[in-house]
Ligand code: SF4
């Protein structure tokens with residue numbers, strides 16, 4: 166048993182005194198091992214933080230910072246549940262004793278009537294029976310990264326020595342099922358697997374069998390290791406649909422492994438067709454649940470398709486808090502939890518401005534778009550192309566997003582009918 170660390174002083178939480186019924190909630194992704202990972206995936210958007218943030222050889226969150234984060238994160242929230250998301254890099258590199266300590270500290274600082282939940286995003290390589298027994302006992306929701314059948318998965322997800330990882334990830338899938346652990350599959354849709362939507366979807370549905378399938382488009386500008394999102398030179402941005410706004414061109418604006426915008430639309434649309442035909446109400450695909458919720462006017466369930474964002478922050482192993490997991494750059498560092506209370510940073514004017522900018526900085530092209538209320542310009546980190554009339558700030562994925570939303574809207578009578586609703590219930 167690791168000894169309990171003595172309580173140390175936190176900066177004071179200066180949010181206004183809470184009235185009965187006030188609701189303060191936010192979400193922080195924790196990177197206890199910094200950007201360190203036991204794999205070397207080609208498309209990783211985070212590995213380069215080791216250099217950018219000068220994390221050194223062994224970035225590790227200290228016990229006292231861990232306790233400060235847990236204490237402040239719980240103290241600043243008044244919702245019925247506080248969710249801790251452990252990510253990286255690879256969080257299992259911290260070892261099981263670290264997570265045993267996590268649940269001890271959470272129990273110690275939990276507030277009456279408030280549930281604590283944990284998510285662990287992992288590549289699965291280090292999972293074994295001991296890990297699984299722990300995850301099961303403490304009800305961690307696991308997110309497992311897997312990109313499709315072996316040839317597609319191994320195309321970009323390999324070890325430090327360039328070795329394939331598919332077999333090891335599938336061993337983790339078997340372990341998770343054997344221990345009856347709830348897990349989601351996170352599939353990064355890149356330049357290659359985007360062209361095989363049905364192979365990828367059927368493999369995930371039939372072989373991996375997660376609770377929810379999540380698709381994440383691989384998109385980064387070529388300059389992502391050095392230039393923070395939003396700091397691009399507008400004069401250098403290509404027009405959407407032009408050759409430079411697609412991967413695989415010598416002077417392309419995006420990294421070579423990025424999903425082609427048209428392929429992103431093709432991928433989602435093909436999976437949607439298969440899902441609607443065979444799996445509606447039976448298999449859960451994150452994007453589809455989300456877009457149906459939006460279409461019914463019930464709001465977005467994820468930040469990228471919401472009107473505003475800014476409630477999903479990230480904390481690095483050294484206690485620095487950033488506006489978002491995709492904005493871990495010095496330009497978006499909000500401060501340090503030893504100097505300013507995490508709750509004050511999360512609800513600061515600066516962070517609110519970050520969240521409102523998602524809507525306020527949309528180009529006129531988006532404001533006039535038929536699908537605005539489903540898309541809201543997607544994630545600001547991907548807004549590095551120009552509109553056809555030359556305005557900067559359009560989302561790189563726009564052509565594919567339009568294709569997908571057009572299909573959803575065209576099919577709405579079909580799926581709403583199955584839900585006992587009509588198109589009169591829709592916002593579009
Ligand atoms: S910047 Fe993108 S990923 Fe981050 S909170 Fe906003 S929409 Fe979500």
Ligand code: SF4
Nearest residue numbers: 531534540542560563
């Ligand atoms: S589909 Fe394209 S134009 Fe429409 S809101 Fe989304 S990014 Fe903007």
